[in-house]
Amino acid sequence: MKPTPGLRRQIIQSLAVMALGIICLSVFGTYLFYAFAVTYLPGSISDTMVPSRLELVWITCTIIAALSMAVLVAVRLSRRLISPLNAVAHSLREVAEGKLDARAPLDDQATGETAQLVRDFNAMAERLQSVTREREFWNAAIAHELRTPLTILRGRLQGLAEGVFSPSNELFEGLLHHVESLSRLIEDLRVLSLNESGHLEVQRVSVRLADELGSVLQTFATPLAEKGFDLREELDAELLVECDAVRIRQALMALLENALRHADPGNLKVRLERVGDDCQLSVEDDGPGIDSALATDIFEAFRRGDPSRSRKSGGSGLGLAVVKAIAEAHGGQAYCQASANGGSRFVLSWPLQKPE
Structure with a gap:
């Protein structure tokens, strides 16, 4: 031509x-x-x-x-x-x-x-048309995610006010759980909004990241064991990393919550290692795996590999999107790949040192 x-x-x-x-x-x-x-x-x-x-x-x-x-x-x-x-x-x-x-x-x-x-x-x-459709989808998805906990809170509080429910520690703990779920959802939405606008800032300092991640793994050890997971840690204790430790802990929590909800009970390997000039944090499970056609979109907000299964197991659909946002804020990337044992390996990778 x-x-x-x-x-x-x-x-x-x-x-x-x-x-x-x-x-x-x-x-x-x-x-x-x-x-x-x-x-x-x-x-x-x-x-x-x-x-x-x-x-x-x-x-x-x-x-x-x-x-x-x-x-x-x-x-x-x-x-x-x-x-x-x-x-x-x-x-x-x-x-x-x-x-x-x-x-x-x-x-x-x-x-x-x-x-x-x-x-x-x-x-x-x-x-413009695509952005408008995406905004409408986001509005509908956010409204859906907020409706359930708010409806439960309203019902429980109204029952307490009318004397239908008797005050108890169990009831108050349930209400507190729903409030915490709402807080996490709002924080996830805030992180994604800041990342979308380019204002998600991270405070990078040099830390031994294995020590920081150990506390998260201790917190999840009991719920993982109750679900039948065998948690295996492979953390490089000597690795010094420039990162925002609070955000990296948040990302690991999202990956472990994702495994709790969607992975089959079995081995769950958490690895922190140096790969070239990058630091890699990965969570690998034994199944059921993710279709390769969906692996590239699973880190998008409200995108689920299996919508029906995800609805039954709970979750807002924002956890992996938050992981991706934190990775990008560190100048890195988040991706999913098939593991050798038929499961999925979620990887968070970013440069060891902040670029000049």
Whole structure:
């Protein structure tokens, strides 16, 4: 496919062709006109400064031909310029009116920069429509996640106020559990919002990360054992890492909660190691594994590998998205890969030292 010439080049070429045509018409046309008139109409040429009737006719025809050539070039250029611009302007008005599916047609008249303008506008409109759909999805998902704990809290508190429930430590502990769930959900949403806007800051200091992560593993040891998990730790105790230890602990908690809810009971390996110039924190389970087609999207907010199974086991669908946000805030990445034993390996990786 031949590359389309730029708009500036098209204008220069068109004006150059027009000027050359008018010059040729004026010079060679006039030469031919006088050669013909002198040969076949010798008395039709004026000997004074005042042109004869035939010469006036020739001058008028030359002017009309030059103007016609200029108009033709102007019309062709305007079609290439104005038509795409009008299409974009019309589509912009439709987008402003809320019709986010409006697109500017890309016809043969649009070339060079005008064609690129149409393509860029359509790409922008597509992105805007996608963002709007994503925002609507987020609003619905957040409302859904907040509805259940709030409904439970309201029911329990109303029951207490009306005397339906008797005050007890068990009841208050249940209420406190739901309040803590709401607090975690709100904190997760805050982290994701800050990361989306580019304002999620981390306080990186040099720490022995194994010591920091040990407290998290101690906290989860009992609930993991009750679910039938055999927790295995492989933490490099001598590894000094520049990171925000609080955020890394938060990420590990999210990975362990994800394993509690979705992984099959069995071995659960938590590993902290140095890989090249990066620090890697990974959590590996024995199953059931994640389809490779879903592995790239599982770190997105409210994306679940198996929606029905996730609903039964609970969770907001934000935990892995928080892990990804923390990894990106450290200049790293989070990803999921199949493990050798048929399960999944969730990896949080970031540079050992903050880039200069």
